[in-house]
Amino acid sequence: MNQTEALVYRAHNATNPRVVDIAPALGDDPYALETYGLGQTIGMNLTFSKAPALISRVQVYHDDDLLVDSGSFLSGGSAALSFRPAEAGIHTFTTVVTYLADGQPMLTSDYWAAVVTPEPCTALMLALGSAGFLVRRRKAVGKHDQSM
Numbered sequence: 001m002n003q004t005e006a007l008v009y010r011a012h013n014a015t016n017p018r019v020v021d022i023a024p025a026l027g028d029d030p031y032a033l034e035t036y037g038l039g040q041t042i043g044m045n046l047t048f049s050k051a052p053a054l055i056s057r058v059q060v061y062h063d064d065d066l067l068v069d070s071g072s073f074l075s076g077g078s079a080a081l082s083f084r085p086a087e088a089g090i091h092t093f094t095t096v097v098t099y100l101a102d103g104q105p106m107l108t109s110d111y112w113a114a115v116v117t118p119e120p121c122t123a124l125m126l127a128l129g130s131a132g133f134l135v136r137r138r139k140a141v142g143k144h145d146q147s148m
Contacts, residue, residue: 019049022060022095022112025080035115038088042114046095047078056105057098062091088118 024034025043036042048055052075060068062083073079074097085091094111 019099019108020074020095020097020110021045021047021049022093022110024112024114025082033113033115035117036085038116038118039084040116042083042085042091042093042116044081044083044093044112045078046074046081048074048097048099050099050101052077054099054101055097056100059096061094061096067093085116088116090115 023045025045055074057071058068058073059066060081090113092111092113094109096107096109098105098107
């Protein structure tokens with residue numbers, strides 16, 4: 001288990017409520033899977049629903065890469081972050097916030113994913129190549145050895 005997964009596991013298994021949200025800057029539904037083109041900037045908004053002065057550390061990860069590690073990133077209660085992916089695929093962004101509640105450090109986290117598609121020409125070639133492979137495979141599976 002990597003560090004990101006360990007922090008998220010601790011935060012989600014704690015009894016404290018989730019008080020941080022990470023959501024796409026585009027669209028109204030934070031649970032929708034947003035699609036972006038390769039090279040397009042992914043924008044996201046983070047909000048902390050408690051008093052920002054309680055925050056001691058904010059960490060934002062892209063997959064396993066640490067993008068933000070700061071005590072003041074959410075000092076205003078909300079912040080915007082952008083990321084430009086270098087490759088197509090599913091990109092996951094995780095926020096882990098350490099804050100004080102009744103004098104005790106607490107963890108909370110949230111995550112969000114975006115799909116990055118290759119340029120249209122490449123996507124069409126991949127789709128046609130996959131379809132051709134499946135047709136060839138179906139024909140090969142249907143053949144029977146006649147020599148027996």
